[in-house]
Amino acid sequence: MKEITCGKAYRGHAFIKVLGITVLALLMLVSLAGSTPFAYITHQGNTVSIIDTATDTVTATVPVESFPYGVAVTPDGSKVYIVNIEGDGTIQATGTVSVIDTATNKVTATIDLGTYPEGVAASPDGTKVYLAAYYYSGMVSIIDTATNTVTASVNVDGYPRGVAVSPDGTKVYVTHWVSDTVSVIDTATNTVTASVNVGNSPWGIAVSSDGTKVYAANYYSDTVSVINTATNTITANVSVGRWPFGVAVTPDGTGVYVTNAGSGTASVIDTVTNNVIATVGVGSTPQGVAVTPDGTEAYVANYGSGTVSVIDTTLNTVTTTVPVEEHPVAFGKFIGTPPAQPVLPVANFTSNVTSGIVPLTVSFTDTSTGFPTTWNWDFEDGDTSNEQSPVHTYCAAGTYIVNLTVSNSNGIDSKLVTINVLTPEQNVQQMITTVQDFVTSGTLNKGQGNALTVKLDAATKNMEAGNINPAINQLNAFINKIENYIDNGTLSSAEGQPLIDAANAVINAIK
Numbered sequence: 001m002k003e004i005t006c007g008k009a010y011r012g013h014a015f016i017k018v019l020g021i022t023v024l025a026l027l028m029l030v031s032l033a034g035s036t037p038f039a040y041i042t043h044q045g046n047t048v049s050i051i052d053t054a055t056d057t058v059t060a061t062v063p064v065e066s067f068p069y070g071v072a073v074t075p076d077g078s079k080v081y082i083v084n085i086e087g088d089g090t091i092q093a094t095g096t097v098s099v100i101d102t103a104t105n106k107v108t109a110t111i112d113l114g115t116y117p118e119g120v121a122a123s124p125d126g127t128k129v130y131l132a133a134y135y136y137s138g139m140v141s142i143i144d145t146a147t148n149t150v151t152a153s154v155n156v157d158g159y160p161r162g163v164a165v166s167p168d169g170t171k172v173y174v175t176h177w178v179s180d181t182v183s184v185i186d187t188a189t190n191t192v193t194a195s196v197n198v199g200n201s202p203w204g205i206a207v208s209s210d211g212t213k214v215y216a217a218n219y220y221s222d223t224v225s226v227i228n229t230a231t232n233t234i235t236a237n238v239s240v241g242r243w244p245f246g247v248a249v250t251p252d253g254t255g256v257y258v259t260n261a262g263s264g265t266a267s268v269i270d271t272v273t274n275n276v277i278a279t280v281g282v283g284s285t286p287q288g289v290a291v292t293p294d295g296t297e298a299y300v301a302n303y304g305s306g307t308v309s310v311i312d313t314t315l316n317t318v319t320t321t322v323p324v325e326e327h328p329v330a331f332g333k334f335i336g337t338p339p340a341q342p343v344l345p346v347a348n349f350t351s352n353v354t355s356g357i358v359p360l361t362v363s364f365t366d367t368s369t370g371f372p373t374t375w376n377w378d379f380e381d382g383d384t385s386n387e388q389s390p391v392h393t394y395c396a397a398g399t400y401i402v403n404l405t406v407s408n409s410n411g412i413d414s415k416l417v418t419i420n421v422l423t424p425e426q427n428v429q430q431m432i433t434t435v436q437d438f439v440t441s442g443t444l445n446k447g448q449g450n451a452l453t454v455k456l457d458a459a460t461k462n463m464e465a466g467n468i469n470p471a472i473n474q475l476n477a478f479i480n481k482i483e484n485y486i487d488n489g490t491l492s493s494a495e496g497q498p499l500i501d502a503a504n505a506v507i508n509a510i511k
Contacts (some may be wrong), residue, residue: 035077035337035338035339035340036052036053036054036337037053037077037292037293037335037336037337038050038051038052038053038059038102038335038336038337038338039051039053039290039299039308039330039334039335040071040073040080040082040100040330040334040335040336041071041288041301041308041324041328041329041330041334042064042068042069042070042071042082042288042301042328042329042330042331042334043068043324043325043326043327043328043329044067044068044069044326044327044329045325045326045327046063046064046065046066046067046068046084047061047062047063047064047068047325048061048062048064048068048071048080048082048098048100049061049324049325049328050062050105051299051308051322051324053292053297053299053335056310056320056322057322058322058323058324060105061325062100062105062106062107063107064082064084064098064100064107065082065084065086065096065098065110066084066085066086067084067085067086068082068083068084068085068098068329069083069084069085069117069118069329069331070082070083070117070118070119070120070131070329070331070332071083071120071288071330071331071332071333071334072120072121072122072129072332072333072334073102073122073333073334073335073336074122074126074129074145074336075122075124075125075126075336076126076339077102077336077337077338077339078101078102078103078126078338078339079099079100079101079102079126079145080099080100080102080336081097081098081099081100081120081122081129081143082097082098082099082100083095083097083117083118083119083120083131083331084096084097084098085116085117085118094112094113094114094115094116095113095114095115095116095117095133096110096111096112096113097110097111097113097117097120097129097131097143098110099111099148102336102338102339103338103339103341109148111143111148111149111150113131113133113141113150115131115133115135115139115141116133116134116135117131117132117133117134117141118132118134118160118161118162118331119131119132119160119161119162119163119174119175119205119331119332120132120163120332121163121164121165121172121332121333122145122165122333123165123169123187124165124167124168124169125169126145127144127145127146128142128143128144128145128187129142129143129145130142130143130163130165130172131143131163132156132160132161132162132163132174132175133160134159134160134161134177135158135159137155137158138155138156138157138158138159138160138174138176139153139154139155139156139160140153140154140156140160140163140172140174140185141153142154142190152190154172154185154190154191154192155192156174156176156183156185156192157176157178157179157181157183157195158176158178158179159176159177159178159179160174160175160176160177160183161174161175161176161177161202161203161204162174162175162202162203162204162205162216162217162247162331163175163205163332164205164206164207164214165187165207166207166211166229167207167209167210167211168211169187170186170187170188171184171185171186171187171229172184172185172187173185173205173207173214173216173227174205175198175202175203175204175205175216176202177201177202177203177219178201180197180198180199180200180201180202180218181195181196181197181198181202182195182196182198182202182205182214182216182225182227183195184196184232194232196225196227196232196233196234197234198216198218198225198227198234199216199218199220199221199223199225199237200218200219200220200221201218201219201220201221202216202217202218202219202225203217203218203219203244203245203246204216204217204244204245204246204247204258204259204288204289204331205217205247206247206248206249206256207229207249208249208253208271209249209251209252209253210253211229212228212229212230213226213227213228213229213235213253213271214226214227214229215227215247215249215256215258215269216247217240217244217245217246217247217258217259218237218244219243219244219245219261220243221237222239222240222241222242222243222244222260223237223238223239223240223244224237224238224240224244224247224256224258224267224269225237226238226274235274236274238269238274238275238276239276240258240260240267240269240276241258241260241262241263241265241267241279242260242261242262242263243260243261243262243263244258244259244260244261244267245258245259245260245261245286245287245288245331246258246259246286246287246288246289246300246301246331247259247289248289248290248291248298248333249271249291250291250295250298250313251291251293251294251295252295253271254270254271254272255268255269255270255271255277255313256268256269256271257269257289257291257298257300257311257313258289259282259286259287259288259289259300260286261285261286261287261303262285264281264282264283264284264285264286264302264304265279265280265281265282265286266279266280266282266286266289266298266300266309266311267279267280268280268316277316278316280309280311280316280317280318281318282300282302282309282311282318283300283302283304283305283307283309283321284302284303284304284305285302285303285304285305286300286301286302286303286309287301287302287303287328287329287330287331288300288301288328288329288330288331288332288334289301290330290332290333290334290335291313291335292335293335293337295313296312296313296314297310297311297312297313297319298310298311298313299311299330299334299335301324301328301329301330301334302328303327303328303329306323306324306325306326306327306328307321307322307323307324307328308321308322308324308328308330309321309322310322342410342411343370343371343408343410344370344408344410344411344413345368345369345370345371345372345406345407345408345410345411345412345413346368346369346370346406346413347368347372347404347405347406347413347414347415348366348367348368348369348404348415349364349365349366349367349368349389349404349415349417350364350365350367351363351364351365351402351417351419352365353419354417354418354419354420355419355420355421355422356420356421356422356427356505357421357422357423357424357427357505357506357509358394358395358396358397358421358422358423358509359393359394359395359509360393360394360419360421361391361392361393361394362391362392362393362394362419363389363391364377364389364390364391364392364402364404365389366388366389366404366406368404368406368413368415370406370408370410370413371408372406372407372408373407373408373409374386374406374407374408375387375388375404375405375406376404376405376406376407377390377392377402377403377404378402378403378405379392379394379400379402380400380401380402380403381394381396381398381400394419394421396421397421397422397423397426398421399418399419399420399421400418400419400420400421401416401417401418401419402416402417402418402419403415403416404417424463424506424509424510425460425463425464427502427505427506427509428456428459428460428463428506429460430502431456431478431499431502431503432453432456432457434498434499435449435452435453435456435499436449436453438491438495443490443491443495444485444490444491448485448490451481452478452481452482455474455475455477455478455481456474456475456478458470458471458474459471459472459474459475459478459506462474463510468510468511471510472507472510472511475503475506475507476503476507478499478503479500479503479504482496482499482500482503483496483500
C-alpha cells in the first residue's frame, strides 16, 4: 500500500487565500457603500410604490391608510413618514401618519393626528418630523421619531400646505394657501418668527442645500418666489408653467425643479440667474418632484398619468417613464437611501466524496455566501483547519460529522455534513446490499444475484483471513460479471458502474 499522511488538512496556496479574503473584503465594502436610493410614491389608492432608482422599477408596494399624500424620508433613510388624508379629502377630514421601515418595507406604526395633514418634512438629524395641518386655524404638528408621538404643535396662519426644514435644522418654512404667505418657525422655541408675503396660493416649498434660499411654488400666480433666508425677503419671482405644485433643489444648489400641474411640464430654474433654462414635458398633472442624492436625476409623480417621469438633470430630458398605480402624488422629499443592511455569512460547502474506504482523502470546497472572512473546520477526528477549502485524510473507519463555521464582522454561521469512512469489508457489505436490492426490484433474478453475492462473500472471507490476492481475484470476477450485465442490458450503466467503482476502490485499498 502506498503511504498516506493521516489526520492532516493540507494547506492551500497562502497567496490565493489572502487574495480571496482581500477580494471578499473589498466586495463587502462596496456592498455597504453602494446602497441605492429609493423613491417612495404615494397613491390615492391607499398604497405607496417603492421605486429602485438604479433600475427604475417598482420593487414593492406598501398598503397604508386612506388617501396617502405627503412623504418625508428620514435623512438616514431608515424610515418613511406618509401623510394619509382620512375621510373624504375635505378640510373637515382627519388624518394619520404611516411609518414605513425601509429595511422591511412594512408599516411599523400609525399615528393618529386628528387634523387634515398635507405637507411633511423631517429634520436634518432625523429626530423630528413636521406636518402641516391644512385647516383654517393653521397648525404644524411635531412628531418625535423615537416614540412616533406628537410632542408639540405650533400655531401658524390658516391653511398651511407645504413644509421644508433648513439644512441646519433651526428653521421650518410653511406655505399658506389662503394668506399667500410663508411662515418661518424657530425650531428652538417652536414659535413663528417671520411671515413672508409670496405669490397667490403657495403650495410646494424647498430650501437650498446651503440654507440661504427658499423656493415657494405659487399655484395661481404661475411663479416661484425666491426668499433670502437671512432677511426673509423676496429676491425674485420666477415665471414658470401653469399651476406650479412641487419644488425640489439639486444637492449642489445650482438648479430648481418645479412641477407645473396645469401644463404637464417641469420647469428648470438656474439659481444664479433665476431664469428658467429648460421646460421638460412629463406626464399629465405632475405633482411631487424630488432629486436623487447625487443630483443626476429628478423624479416627477404624474397624478393624471399614473406614472413617474425620470429626468436626466444634465440633459434635462425624460429618460424613463415608470408605470405606477393610479393617481400618484408624492408631495415632499420622497427619495432616500436606506441604510446598508449587515451582510451575514451563510456557511456551505461541498466535498468530492461523502463516503469511501479508509484511508479516505476528502477535498472540501467552501461555497459559503455573505462574504465570510474566517473559516474554521472541525473534522471530528481530532483535527481542524482554518483554510477556506482544505483537503483532509481520514485514517480510521467511522462516521464523522464535519463542521464548517464561517464568520465576518456581522455574524457567524455553521454547516454540518456527514462523512462515512468504511473498512474494505464494510464497503463490500454495501455492495451486497445493492445487489440484493436489484433482486428485490426484479432488475436481477435470484440466480444472477446469488452468483454476484457468492463472489463478494468469498472476497470478504479472504480479506478477513489476510488472503489479499484471492480476495482481489473474487472482486475482479465480480467486476467482469457486472460488465457483462451492462453489455447485455441486464443492468444500465447508471446501475452497474457504481458497483464496479466500489469494487475497484476495495482492490486499491487492499493492494
